[in-house]
Amino acid sequence: xxxxxxxxxxxNDYFPGGRMALDGSLEAAANASRLLAAFRERRLPVLHVQHxxxxxxxxxxxxxxxxxxxxxxxxxxxxxxxxxxxFPNAFRDTGLEPQLREAGxxxxxVAGMMTHMCIDTTVRAAFDLGxxxxxxxxxxxTRALAFGGETVPAxxxxxxxxxxxxxxxxxxxxxxxxxxxx
Numbered sequence: 001x002x003x004x005x006x007x008x009x010x011x012n013d014y015f016p017g018g019r020m021a022l023d024g025s026l027e028a029a030a031n032a033s034r035l036l037a038a039f040r041e042r043r044l045p046v047l048h049v050q051h052x053x054x055x056x057x058x059x060x061x062x063x064x065x066x067x068x069x070x071x072x073x074x075x076x077x078x079x080x081x082x083x084x085x086x087f088p089n090a091f092r093d094t095g096l097e098p099q100l101r102e103a104g105x106x107x108x109x110v111a112g113m114m115t116h117m118c119i120d121t122t123v124r125a126a127f128d129l130g131x132x133x134x135x136x137x138x139x140x141x142t143r144a145l146a147f148g149g150e151t152v153p154a155x156x157x158x159x160x161x162x163x164x165x166x167x168x169x170x171x172x173x174x175x176x177x178x179x180x181x182x
Contacts, residue, residue, distance in 0.1 A: 001106050001107035001132060002103075002104045002105050002106050002107065003039075003044055003045075003105065003107045003108070003109055003134075003182070004039075004044065004045035004046070004047060004100055004103055004105035004107070004108055004109070005035055005036065005039040005044065005045070005046045005047070005108075005109045005111070006047050006049065006090065006096070006100075006108050006109070006110050006111075006112075006122070006126075007032055007035075007036065007046070007047070007048050007049065007074050007111050007112055008049045008090050008110065008111070008112030008113065008118050008119060008122055009049060009050065009051045009061075009112050009113045009114070009118050010028075010029050010032055010070060010071045010073070010074045010111070010112055010113055011050060011051065011061060011067065011068060011069060011070055011071060011113075012066055012067045012068070012069045012070075012071055013060040013061055013065075013067030013068065014071075014113050014114075014141065015029075015071060018060070018067050019059055019060035019067050020059070020060040020061075020143070021143075022113055022114060022141040022142055022143050022154070023141060023142065023143060023144070023154035023155070024141040024142075024154070024158075025113065025141045027138070027141075028111070028112075028113065028138065028139050028140055028141035029071055029073040029074060029139075029141075030073065031111070031136060031138050031139035031175040032073065032074050032111040032112065032136070032139040032175075033073045033074055034139075034175050034179065035109060035111055035136055035139060035175055035178060035179070036074050038179050038182055039109075039182075040077070042182060044182075045100070045103040045105055046076075046080050047080070047081050047083060047096065047099060047100070048070060048074070048076045048080060048081065048082045048083070049082075049083050049084075049085055049090040049094070049096065049112070049118075049122075050068070050070055050082055050083070050084050050085070051068075051084075051085055051086070051118065052068055052084050052085070052086060053068075053086070054086050055086075070082070081099055083095060083096050083099070088117050088118045088120075088121040088122070089118075089121040089122055089125045090118065090121075090122040090125070091122065091125045091126070091129065092125075097129055100131070105131070106131065106132060107131065107132040107133070107134065108126050108131045108132070108133050108134070109133075109134045109136055109178055110122060110123055110126070110133055110134070110135050110136065110170070111136040111139035111140060112139070112140060113140060113141050113142070114140075114141065114142045114143065115137075115140045115141065115142035115157065115158045115161045115162065116142050116145065116157050116158070116161045117142075119135070119140050119161070120161050120164075120165065123135055123165050123169050123170050124165070124169050127168075127169040127170070133169065133170035133171070134170060134171050134172075134173055134178055134181075135162065135165055135166070135170040135171070135172045135173070136173065136174070136175050136178055137158075137162045137172045137173070137174065138174045138175050139175055140158065140162075141154075141158070142154050142157050142158045142161070143157070144157065145157050
């Protein structure tokens, strides 16, 4: 299989001091950086996805703010595509699919943020488009959610979404497992 790395929304607002800090963002970004280095070393395709919020009332990823910037740990190099999106699904209105097809990618390694939103939506869309997906679950982060008067801790949200994706839509692996298979 021809792998490509898709890094989704590892942006400044998701880190401590940002407008939507996530649990585990620093650790997830460090693992994504390891994947990025390995893909670059092997000259495998790398695509960065950056969310820019145009939604009225949005509070983070606002255009022309420091928070919308891609975090330094996974900063794109010259020649690496940066696809801007305005929806959770990284394939929607971005040109991601044609770029992956042009690169000959048949398998995606996905890393990024938020597990329960953009990662979930993107992995499911990739599956629907016929890509085999490996989800680097330790290179993803999310936040606690509330429903019905209860708060679900971020670690449980993350595990639940990874568990739902694993098997049917993706193979969930750790960064060392993915690196060993490249």
